[in-house]
Amino acid sequence: MTDAPASRIEWMDVLRGTSIVLVVFNHAILFASSVPTGSPEIAWALNQVFAPIRMPLMVFLSGLLVAPSLARGWKVYLGGKARRVLYPYLVWSAIALVLLYLWGIRDGLVGGATPAPVTAWEPLRVLYDPLEHLWFLYDLFLFYVIALAITRISPLWIAAAALVAAALVPEFSVRRFLFLLVFFLLGVWMSQHPGTLNRVLSRRWVLWVCAAVSVGTVAAVVVGTGLRYTALSAPFAAAGIGLAILAARRIGSAGVLRPLRFVGRDSLVFYIVHWWPTSIGVAIGAATGNGWVALLAGTVAGLLVSTAVVWLIRVWPPLNWLFSAPQRHVVPTESRARDSF
Structure with a gap:
């Protein structure tokens, strides 16, 4: 199996779907x-x-598909990313602003972080401080722009610099950006060197190292060491990605994983839509007084409503224009016309 063929790759869809489910949780x-x-x-x-x-x-999976996209020319590449990443970011930022100004809704429909005063300058945040969970679309578009800008430089050099910077920068959102940029650029480098990912993961010792480091992830959590968006967590993230890809390649086509492949094919819709119904589901579940019920209700609500939106797009394709900029003389026929993350 090649690292980045043009057709859909089932193991990639399984991993995207798994990531989305973990995000909703x-x-x-x-x-x-x-x-x-x-x-x-x-x-x-x-x-x-x-x-x-x-x-x-x-982001690593997104990086794996960059080289084939760049091969189509920078105008097609940048236009596609603007249409399928920047455009939905702006559309849903506008929706989030409407919710904020009309009903004071911030960080989900019910709950979330401590409310902050709503000011007239909130729209400017779209340019530098994304609202709600939309930061990922904002960062991802910048990653694609960076990949275009460094075509004459090895992505590994920029990834190394980003990792060092992530270890030094205290501000969370900047550190998160730099840390994720590292793995995006690793994916870009892999996409530029077809077959490298296969060769690396085919070595038995790599499997054992990934397994050992992943056990260390559990140990770190037990002792209370934070491994979220820190330079220290880079080897743990790399090991987990390696194990995940190995597992997904072996069982990615299994019938039981069809729901994950479904979520992975429409990861953009699931990521954008789940935020609000998840918050409502948690609030409803919390009325029972049981924390597990609240978590289950929130997770299920986020996934079910997102699934319903995907279905509605297939029934009424113009709804897809909330997630991908319309093209002249082109009407989307199904949700799969969108790029996955």
């Missing part, structure tokens, strides 16, 4: 922190175990 825990039930300690610990790999895996 993570956000359910976030919203649960603002309700009386809170999050069960086991759920919190499990979330911490997956924290080092969840988003690095997603």
Whole structure:
């Protein structure tokens, strides 16, 4: 199997789908922190175990597809990313601003972080401080622009510099950006060298090292070491990504994983839409007084509503224009016309 063929790759869809499910679960825990039930300690610990790999895996997979996209020319490349990443970021930022100004909704429909005063300058945040969970689209578009700008430089040099900077920068959002840029550029480098990913992961000792380091991830969580968006977590993220790819390549076509492949094919829709219904699900579940019920209700609500939106897009294709800029004389026929992350 090649590293980045033009057709859909089932193991990639499985991994994207897995990442999205973990993101929804993570956000359910976030919203649960603002309700009386809170999050069960086991759920919190499990979330911490997956924290080092969840988003690095997603950007690494995006990086793996950069070289084929660049081969089509910089205008086509940049236009595609603007249409399928920047455009939905702007559309949903506008929606988030409407919710904020009309109803004071910030950080989910119910709950989230401590409310902050709403000012007339909120629209400017779209340019430098993304609202809600939309930071990922903002960062991802910048990653694509950086990949275009450094075509004459090895991505490994920039990745190394970003990793050093991530170890020195204290501000969270900047550190997160730099840390994820490292794994995006690693994916870009792999896309420029077809077959490298296969050769690396085919070595048995790589499997054992990844397994050992991943066990260390669990140990770090047990002792309370934070491994989220820090330079220290880079080897743990790399090991987790390696194991995830090895596993997905072996079982990615299994029938039981069809739901994950479905989520992975429409990862953009699931990522954007889940935020608000997840917050509502947590609030409804919290009414039972049971933290597990709140988490389950939030996670299920986020996934079900996102699935419903995907189905609605297939029934009424123009709805896809909320997620991808319309092209002249082109009407989307199904949700798969969008790029996955």
